[in-house]
Amino acid sequence: MNPKAISKQTLLRLPSYLSYLKSLPKDECEYVSATTIATALGLNDVQVRKDLACVSKKGRPKLGYVAEELIRDIESFLGYDALNDAIIVGAGRLGGALLSYEGFKEYGLNIVAAFDADESKVGTEICGKKIFPLSKMKELCQRMKVRIGIITVPAHSAQKACDMLVDSGIYAIWNFAPVHLKVPDNILVQQENMAASLAVLSAHLAEAIKNNEIGKGDEENDK
């Protein structure tokens, strides 16, 4: 059914390629090789080549790939060239930060409004984007044909927010609450798991301290 099924790993790596390619000086680098990309990002070159093969045209032996083309192909594959409207549920600190971050437009994400249960927030604006009561969610989503919902409410109300989004006809959810959401099969949930990242950091640090690889402070910098 799906002719070129792409692995999740590959999908996760594409944005790094994109940002690397964009960081290259345009005039100097018409061609870029998989080996170059791999070295810059600390990856295996065959892996990069396979990833690129999923989304772009063939490279040319000895030269590599046309950088401009690669950028366009990755962007179009990831859907960054078409703007998707999204709403945020939870206009707290994190929600506010996301709401006011202009950079998401580069990724094809356009946050149009926020919703919050807190009546004192309703009616106010963050960066020109209005905060509405939860009761308005369904109507606004359907009228504006919003397909993406972002959850930035506390963990205990995340499932409720999720249910409301689903009921509003949302198709994909980006969840910042550290909770596993239960959704119908046809709804996509992308978990943004900061707690998990933090766990990796924290565990490595704990391990290093236990093994005396680092001191309790900066001793290794002294004598």
Added chain:
Amino acid sequence: MNPKAISKQTLLRLPSYLSYLKSLPKDECEYVSATTIATALGLNDVQVRKDLACVSKKGRPKLGYVAEELIRDIESFLGYDALNDAIIVGAGRLGGALLSYEGFKEYGLNIVAAFDADESKVGTEICGKKIFPLSKMKELCQRMKVRIGIITVPAHSAQKACDMLVDSGIYAIWNFAPVHLKVPDNILVQQENMAASLAVLSAHLAEAIKNNEIGKGDEENDK
């Protein structure tokens, strides 16, 4: 050298177990089975059992694991019981949001200060935490024995921020900039890749639209 090397995948799942366990009503659930956890989080039960075996005591057949004990063991394994001081480089929107999020303490992360190149921000406070000029970073890190640095600067200055952190004696870096950082071998970088999450969301959505699984809006809700 490392007696019980734990897989990165396991490490990433531990926080979900923890948050699930904490969400259980204490009085009702003295014991919790791997099967229950697995079902709740949409995982395989053997996987949960193997993960738990890495960090906790044996479970009891027919009953499961003692919930309280599991919570303690995971927390201690992840180092959440010992508070680590951290600093943030970049006091913009995202940096400010992280700075003012109290919840990190639960994960053993204590953000003590922020640094920013913008002179107009220097001297101000966010949630009682001071913003310092970059020039003060090294001295403060060494004096307070800070081991974790968080990067929330724009992509183009992330490597510079990173170099400064390394020079300041930082041991682990949590990077929110969508850039691959070059660091010495002994420094741990944890990449928080929102662009990658967004890519997954965006690509699935683009695919679904192409396959006509969803309409251009809410038509499927009509007639």
Added chain:
DNA sequence: TAGATTGTTAATCGATTAACAATC
């Protein structure tokens, strides 16, 4: 031509899942 690079096929590696005996 020689050499860097591509793309593909095969081998390796690691993680997940299945099967099953042991336990309470």
Added chain:
DNA sequence: TAGATTGTTAATCGATTAACAATC
């Protein structure tokens, strides 16, 4: 005892890497 659950060993699966012929 019967049945739910554990922990372990073996099988499966998928992703990464190695090897190599093809290309410019």
